[in-house]
Amino acid sequence: MMRALVVDDEPLARAGVLARLRQCPDIDVVAEYGDGPAALAGIRDARPDLVFLDVEMPGLNGLGVLAALPAAERPLAVLLTAHEQFAVQAFALDVVDYLLKPVEDERFADAVARARQAWRFRCGAPEAPGPQAGYLSRFTVRYGSRLVFVDVEEVEWIDAAGDYATLHAGGREYLVRMALHRLVESLDPAAFARVHRSAIVRLDRVAELRTLGNRDAMLRLRDGTPLRASRTYIDALLAALERQRTAG
Incomplete structure (x- = not known):
């Protein structure tokens, strides 16, 4: 404790x-x-x-x-x-x-x-995401009539969909029956960061960050996806990106 x-x-x-x-x-x-x-x-x-x-x-x-x-x-x-x-x-x-x-x-x-x-x-606990660290390692989602298993490492970003969330992974979208504010608690903060009330991004997918006049920022992911980061989350996002840079 x-x-x-x-x-x-x-x-x-x-x-x-x-x-x-x-x-x-x-x-x-x-x-x-x-x-x-x-x-x-x-x-x-x-x-x-x-x-x-x-x-x-x-x-x-x-x-x-x-x-x-x-x-x-x-x-x-x-x-x-x-x-x-x-x-x-x-x-x-x-x-x-x-x-x-x-x-x-x-x-x-x-x-x-x-x-x-x-x-x-x-404390010396495993740093990598997964069951030992208490974070999700994969999602089980319904895709049509099938159950599809999506590894967390494949997820590029996540956005809110009402009371649910949408995973964006490999050019596909998967609906997860979990609210975004609950989902962020299940993801390793060394790998994911919330950037907006309605969006989470995988840190190593961020290719560019451009600050705006109101302290919001525009992100560009490696696949070209643009995402807005709000001022509420920008300081924590910058810190997370810097920690990832120095750790790498």
């Missing part, structure tokens, strides 16, 4: 994170703090696996808290902020995810999924 701290100087924001984490049976919140110096002391004392950390706080901001810790003692971190300009510094500290306030439930779930994957890697 992951041991977590929650740090935010806004009591309502802190309560919102705590309420969401209470729905995660594999995460044990061991403490909460409302300022940077207390958070730094708490991290040094409790040695948590994961910290949900507000960036802007009195005394010492969240980035300062992480920077004050040696890399070997730094917990996995999900940063929380109402502003976007800290993203580059956050990625330099190798944070798991970067959430803009007000945080949407689906983005919070994405961040928790990434934290779980990163924690497994730190």
